[in-house]
Amino acid sequence: MSKHVLSPYKIGKMEIQNRFVMPGMGVNENGTVDEVSIAWYEARAKGGFGLIITEFFAVDALGKAVPGEVILDNDEIIPMLAKLPERIHNYGTKIFMQIHHAGRETNSYVIGAQPVSASAIPCPINRELPRELGTEEVYELIEKFGDAALRAKKAGFDGIEIHAGHGYLVTQFMSAYVNRRTDEFGGDITGRAKFGIEIVKNIKRKCGSDFPVCMRLSGDELVESGRKLNETAILTKLLEEAGVDVFNISIGVYATPQYMVAPYPASIGFNVNAAEAIKKAVHIPVIAVGRINDPVLMESVIEDGACDFVALGRTSIADAEFPNKVKEGRIDEISPCVGCNTRCQGKPGSDPKDSGISCAFNPFSGHETTLKILKSDSPKNVVVVGGGVGGLETAWVAAARGHSVTLLEKTDKLGGQIVYGCVPPNKVELSRAVKYYKTMCKKYGVKIKTNFEATKENVLEQNPDTVILATGAIPIQPNITNEGIPVVQALDILGGKVQAGNRVLVIGGGLVGLETAEFLTSQLRSATIVEMLDEVGNGIGDSTKYFILKSLKENNVEIITGAKVEKFTTNGAVCSTKEGKITLKDYDMVVLAMGTKSFNLLESEFEGQVKELYVIGDALPGKDKTISAAVDAGAKVALKL
Incomplete structure (x- = not known):
């Protein structure tokens, strides 16, 4: 070939x-x-x-x-x-x-x-x-x-x-x-x-x-x-x-x-x-x-x-x-290049001071003198909870060092947020990262259990020396009055759990909101984006943002900025702006893309129960919720073991 x-x-x-x-x-x-x-x-x-x-x-x-x-x-x-x-x-x-x-x-x-x-x-x-x-x-x-x-x-x-x-x-x-x-x-x-x-x-x-x-x-x-x-x-x-x-x-x-x-x-x-x-x-x-x-x-x-x-x-x-x-x-x-333009363009991983060239899915790149996968002198029994990219990186690197590693994932799919992130137009290559992680985990003998919801009892039954919590984040569900319009999360649409409406109001103009709107237009549906800030795409690289906004403009997606949702109506929403209240109507669904919050219910359960306990990635409150930060943290924890 x-x-x-x-x-x-x-x-x-x-x-x-x-x-x-x-x-x-x-x-x-x-x-x-x-x-x-x-x-x-x-x-x-x-x-x-x-x-x-x-x-x-x-x-x-x-x-x-x-x-x-x-x-x-x-x-x-x-x-x-x-x-x-x-x-x-x-x-x-x-x-x-x-x-x-x-x-x-x-x-x-x-x-x-x-x-x-x-x-x-x-x-x-x-x-x-x-x-x-x-x-x-x-x-x-x-x-x-x-x-x-x-x-x-x-x-x-x-x-x-x-x-x-x-x-x-x-x-x-x-x-x-x-x-x-x-x-x-x-x-x-x-x-x-x-x-x-x-x-x-x-x-x-x-x-x-x-x-x-x-x-x-x-x-x-x-x-x-x-x-x-x-x-x-x-x-x-x-x-x-x-x-x-x-x-x-x-x-x-x-x-x-x-x-x-x-x-x-x-x-x-x-x-x-x-x-x-x-x-x-x-x-x-x-x-x-x-x-x-x-x-x-x-x-x-x-x-x-x-x-x-x-x-x-x-x-x-x-x-x-x-x-x-x-x-x-x-x-x-x-290890695939998926064109995400994050670490290679100077955005840091888990260390905000580390802005040198690297890769979101390969934190060892650019750190050839400092990060090396070496065999451990004292192999441990390691349990990783969470099968997102942070957990997968931790698992294969730890296993490559000679540790016995079990990874627990509560759903039937590995990949975490990438399961949804590879759905919008032009993002299928993101799925290559999950395929790569599966290959590396298999190569180094990681035991993977899907459809397995971790609890204190079933994890401790495995006699772990180390537990690593990579349980990720969940979408924010705002407390907004709703007079009757269907309201769903963006991940429900991207994950194929909910059939999208024909005229959709997307709340949130970050990456998830923009790409969800792009996905909706690819399905020949119309979308309007409402963002509380004065501009959309906060935190997205300029080149990526250029292409997404170009696509949205070509598909007639209206973007409303500086607008905060006050309530949902039967066919839209009422928003407050600097100029006063506006009413958005003639919609049949609202899709929420208002960010995520850490999901970490197990840390207090394991404190004092295992020799080593780590929390990485999105499961840490207040941390940057990015792929590169989660992967970077996972690799570095694996090297500590």
Whole structure:
């Protein structure tokens, strides 16, 4: 099934052992290449990736996009850099350094000066007016790119990637979206391409013709006057002639971030068509990227000739061993990337101070030096109460450490809130996490009992050394007067317990309320959302929120904010707003999505009855009720045992 994706392929004269590429992603926050970041990359090399591309390194101090970015502007940095490729090469993996200049995609507080760009046109997101680079300054920067590449080569890197996508400086020159120059670096396509072309030539002159140069490009910038795919195809021909050895085809700019790191509403492989178009335009390898998270998809796009390599960004965060698991036929053991954009985008797990890169379903990712599954010296009898994701994570990790683990779930299904969370449109991939947990629990011998409601008596009968309560949360049921309209919980609708009405009033504009409304419209029913706050989607990532609100707008869902329900009537509700009371009518059902509260009836029962007692996840009152927090807490408790 994976013949093509596991086969070797050449970039220039360099052979890569397979088609799996880990693309550049921001992981370092302290301006160095330290043991933490080396261990991060090494885990992916050990996991079987054929090519690793680092996060970006700035070619000069004005080129930093973020405060912690390493500046590659002097030879003194080479010994520090050399430690990284040395470790990566132990596994037969090749490693390219990504070099870049942010141009206008930064701020003065980051670089200590006014940002620069091809033209004095500010980024609509950063909104800081850049200074237009003079012609001589452009030539100086070309030299700096070449010098940075040479330092990477001296440090032992196998190649270089020029980041010319996502709206950074090289693409600011290449795109009419920014470039309004009238000198040799502006005007027509050839003029706009000259900066990038000269950078490639400079690198080849300084590093040698056999030193591979990759260029990351956005196939479509998705903005008015930005570069479209047909122009990118022309541009890649010019760049190939200049010496580029491989193209890495991404998408978007800072003004369209929802596509640069697309969440689950974007279909898997949504950007492969861009790579395919470039593949037809050039005679060198092409890397495809964009929610490529399934081994079957990877094999298919390479077999069909759409691309030569697949870049697994968040997928490599979710599971460092992805390639090896594919090679060994352990597909069900792959910790899945479901496009939730939580831990990988800096949201913390159970520790609010831990905002580094990680994965909601794999808290070990990004913590390679601190979180390790090691065999316990004193195996224990462990009972986990609750089969949600927090409980499942706790169970398999504890079992992997050699403990005897029994998991008790009172319903007939494992997964907790995910049972409902995978029902709305575009969220079926969430179910992959439950499938993964079942596989890991089975592998390590977790005894699972469903339809088993835990009590003090039946748990103590199992003589546990440790009891872990992962009993989750239940929906809030408000005390609101009701004159007769049917009122149900969102989980009743999503769980298939209640037939939805035709005109539904959804109370609550958080993630559950928005996605329930989206589900209702997919069933050709109408929905209106009422939210007490001044805006909906509180706590939802911007990219995810963009797609959900776009879907709701397209399906004519009315959203009423700043409205508190006073009472339910026979056909709607009366709400209070800043302007006064409003009456909503002509509805046949109310669906509540007003949040949850912890469900923990057993903690007091077990206090003093067992050697160790832990409460994790949503069962803890006042804690953030998120998947990532529950999973993170579960893993850390399992490591304590």
